[in-house]
Amino acid sequence: MAVSAVPRTEQLELSLLQMQRIRAFEAKAMELFQEKLIRGSVHPYTGMEAIAVGVCSALGEHDYITSTHRGHGHSIAKGLDLKLMMAEITGRATGYCGGKGGSMHITAMRHGMLGADAIVAGSLAIATGAAYALRLQGKDAVVVSFFGDGASNQGIFHESANLASVLAAPVIYVCENNQWAISTPFQDAVNVPDVAVRANGYGFPGVVVDGNDFFAVREAAERAVARARAGDGPTLIEAKSYRITPHSAATPNDNRPPEELDLWRARDPIVRFAEALVEQQLVSAERVAEIEAEAVREVEEATEFALASPYPDPEAAVTDVYAPGEWNADGRLR
Amino acid sequence: MTTAVATRELTMSEALNEALREEMRRDDGVFLIGEDIGRHGGLFKVTDGLLAEFGAARVIDSPISEAGISGAGVGAALVGARPVVELQISDFITLTIDQVVNHAAKWRYMSGGQVSVPFVIRGPISNGIGMAAQHSQSLESWFVHTPGLIVVMPATPHDAKGLLKAAIREDNPVVFLEKRLLYARKGPVPESEYVIALGTADVKREGDDVTVVAAGATVPLALQAARQLAREGVELEVIDVRTLKPLDADTIAESIAKTGRLVVVNEGPLTGGYASEVVARMVEAVGIDAFRSTPVRVAAKDTPIPYATALEREVLPTVDDLVAAVKAMTAER
Numbered sequence: 009m010a011v012s013a014v015p016r017t018e019q020l021e022l023s024l025l026q027m028q029r030i031r032a033f034e035a036k037a038m039e040l041f042q043e044k045l046i047r048g049s050v051h052p053y054t055g056m057e058a059i060a061v062g063v064c065s066a067l068g069e070h071d072y073i074t075s076t077h078r079g080h081g082h083s084i085a086k087g088l089d090l091k092l093m094m095a096e097i098t099g100r101a102t103g104y105c106g107g108k109g110g111s112m113h114i115t116a117m118r119h120g121m122l123g124a125d126a127i128v129a130g131s132l133a134i135a136t137g138a139a140y141a142l143r144l145q146g147k148d149a150v151v152v153s154f155f156g157d158g159a160s161n162q163g164i165f166h167e168s169a170n171l172a173s174v175l176a177a178p179v180i181y182v183c184e185n186n187q188w189a190i191s192t193p194f195q196d197a198v199n200v201p202d203v204a205v206r207a208n209g210y211g212f213p214g215v216v217v218d219g220n221d222f223f224a225v226r227e228a229a230e231r232a233v234a235r236a237r238a239g240d241g242p243t244l245i246e247a248k249s250y251r252i253t254p255h256s257a258a259t260p261n262d263n264r265p266p267e268e269l270d271l272w273r274a275r276d277p278i279v280r281f282a283e284a285l286v287e288q289q290l291v292s293a294e295r296v297a298e299i300e301a302e303a304v305r306e307v308e309e310a311t312e313f314a315l316a317s318p319y320p321d322p323e324a325a326v327t328d329v330y331a332p333g334e335w336n337a338d339g340r341l342r
Numbered sequence: 343m344t345t346a347v348a349t350r351e352l353t354m355s356e357a358l359n360e361a362l363r364e365e366m367r368r369d370d371g372v373f374l375i376g377e378d379i380g381r382h383g384g385l386f387k388v389t390d391g392l393l394a395e396f397g398a399a400r401v402i403d404s405p406i407s408e409a410g411i412s413g414a415g416v417g418a419a420l421v422g423a424r425p426v427v428e429l430q431i432s433d434f435i436t437l438t439i440d441q442v443v444n445h446a447a448k449w450r451y452m453s454g455g456q457v458s459v460p461f462v463i464r465g466p467i468s469n470g471i472g473m474a475a476q477h478s479q480s481l482e483s484w485f486v487h488t489p490g491l492i493v494v495m496p497a498t499p500h501d502a503k504g505l506l507k508a509a510i511r512e513d514n515p516v517v518f519l520e521k522r523l524l525y526a527r528k529g530p531v532p533e534s535e536y537v538i539a540l541g542t543a544d545v546k547r548e549g550d551d552v553t554v555v556a557a558g559a560t561v562p563l564a565l566q567a568a569r570q571l572a573r574e575g576v577e578l579e580v581i582d583v584r585t586l587k588p589l590d591a592d593t594i595a596e597s598i599a600k601t602g603r604l605v606v607v608n609e610g611p612l613t614g615g616y617a618s619e620v621v622a623r624m625v626e627a628v629g630i631d632a633f634r635s636t637p638v639r640v641a642a643k644d645t646p647i648p649y650a651t652a653l654e655r656e657v658l659p660t661v662d663d664l665v666a667a668v669k670a671m672t673a674e675r
Contacts, residue, residue: 072421074417104453104454104456105452105453105454106454106455107454108451109452109453113453115454115456117456122417122420122421122457123449123452127440127444130413130440130441130444130445131417133410133413133414133416133417134413134414134417134420134445135417136413136414136417137413137414137415137416137418137419137425138420138421139417140414140417140418141371141373141417141418141423142421144371144418144423145421145423163409164410164413164440164441167405168413168414170405170407170410171404171405171407171410171411174405175402327455328453328454329450329451329490330450330490330492330514331459332513
């Protein structure tokens with residue numbers, strides 16, 4: 009199967025920048041939550057950056073993704089604008105969804121971001137159907153559905169996997185196995201060592217990769233994308249990783265063993281990626297530092313933009329319930 | 343209904359089949375997915391012959407996987423396709439209510455209007471024939487209660503065809519509920535193409551004494567009650583709302599202005615049901631003083647649907663129930 013060689017330096021620098029953007033964005037979002045500038049919650053993607061960025065670096069602009077409640081990383085990796093993201097999660101009119109979606113529902117159709125879904129595993133079927141329809145339309149686009157290890161126990165995961173297989177839908181299921189479903193460890197919820205083996209039951213490949221290794225994730229994604237584009241159907245990629253923050257800003261207590269956290273902090277995907285780039289003399293140490301500073305600056309600018317943006321007009325609450333045309337928000341004829 | 347156009351007699355199944363066939367010919371983006379809809383042509387023949395004309399890519403015999411296929415329909419709609427998902431029996435919508443309520447209905451809103459979801463989910467209400475509690479429910483009020491959905495329930499072959507065509511062209515998700523007992527019933531259907539705008543009621547019978555609001559199977563029930571009451575000098579005006587949501591309240595209000603009396607008949611359970619919504623809505627719309635007697639709901643009893651004939655008859659609303667309600671109302675001073 010055709011898998012490209014090591015990506016070009018500019019691409020690698022962009023990937024590092026995206027990983028740093030995610031890291032900085034989530035840190036800022038947690039801060040803004042503490043300052044009560046973000047409502048509801050924030051589910052940080054911190055520690056898992058190599059998965060979203062590795063996978064999305066193997067996609068084209070015309071490809072699509074679906075995301076989850078822990079979705080900021082996917083959006084940033086797919087190329088969304090930090091300003092419009094931050095505006096959305098701070099509930100501003102200038103946000104991607106005009107303040108109607110918030111942190112858990114960022115959608116950006118112009119970037120192929122079909123939407124973040126806060127029903128665990130809910131968007132797996134959506135990705136599957138979108139992939140099938142794109143194929144029916146004669147397009148060669150693929151759809152990636154990101155989800156967690158906890159989602160692999162939902163019925164819709166199994167229904168989607170089976171349906172995608174029989175329809176040969178060009179969808180890639182990316183299971184971010186971060187080991188914990190809030191407080192329940194993976195081994196208490198799943199009686200097989202890997203989520204990836206579940207693909208066998210549906211007749212398509214399942215692969216395990218180190219989710220903290222950008223290169224491993226990217227290579228697996230490239231294979232899966234090539235397979236999907238060729239019309240050979242879905243792939244399940246299980247990327248083993250860890251969230252090095254609590255489940256969410258709204259649920260700060262964490263019952264995971266501190267030594268486990270330390271272990272995974274030592275495997276930081278951004279540090280590993282940056283070190284590899286420097287070691288291979290692809291990017292200089294100075295440039296790595298510049299990229300980190302650039303990401304922090306971009307997030308600061310995004311925050312300034314968001315906090316200077318107006319709140320939505322209360323009247324907007326009743327728009328967008330129905331597609332334009334004949335219906336009012338409450339489903340009455342105009 | 344005007345009858346100037348040339349018509350022929352079709353069953354509701356045949357009329358729905360024509361709607362699907364015409365829309366699939368008109369728009370390559372329309373595809374069907376459901377259980378036994380291809381080789382078998384659907385358990386009630388609504389999709390008969392469509393596999394042969396449009397092929398397996400557009401008429402998909404799916405696994406038994408209601409959540410999977412309807413979620414896939416939502417995803418397909420997001421990228422511009424027009425999926426029509428068939429539920430073999432509409433009760434099975436409980437298996438995919440998350441995809442309908444949390445996804446189809448909300449995706450546009452959550453995205454701030456970036457997407458539309460042209461998605462139709464259709465299937466039969468199978469009551470009245472001894473299919474018992476899990477195959478006989480009228481669940482329409484759940485979907486009427488969900489912002490973002492449109493809910494349609496046709497009563498005649500003519501309306502079924504025109505409304506399904508409109509539902510497929512609609513940019514919002516539509517829950518399209520068919521009554522299994524009506525599938526085999528024949529009625530006039532125009533030879534030429536037509537579409538019935540969603541959200542428009544149809545006065546199925548004019549009368550000056552009592553306004554009866556019905557949809558789907560309760561329309562023939564109301565018409566039968568009307569024939570019976572006419573012999574006693576009471577004239578019912580039977581309004582078929584056709585689209586439960588959005589409700590064409592204006593047509594009902596006009597009728598109430600004439601009759602001053604309202605009965606809403608519905609096959610769902612009484613409590614929290616569709617009849618309650620219509621009564622409340624119309625009292626607010628026209629004011630209590632517009633009524634000469636208290637508006638009344640005639641609906642199913644608050645029980646699951648039982649199997650035995652005598653039991654099922656006891657639970658579902660009947661012609662006699664409606665006649666009795668009207669008589670009590672017209673006796674009021």
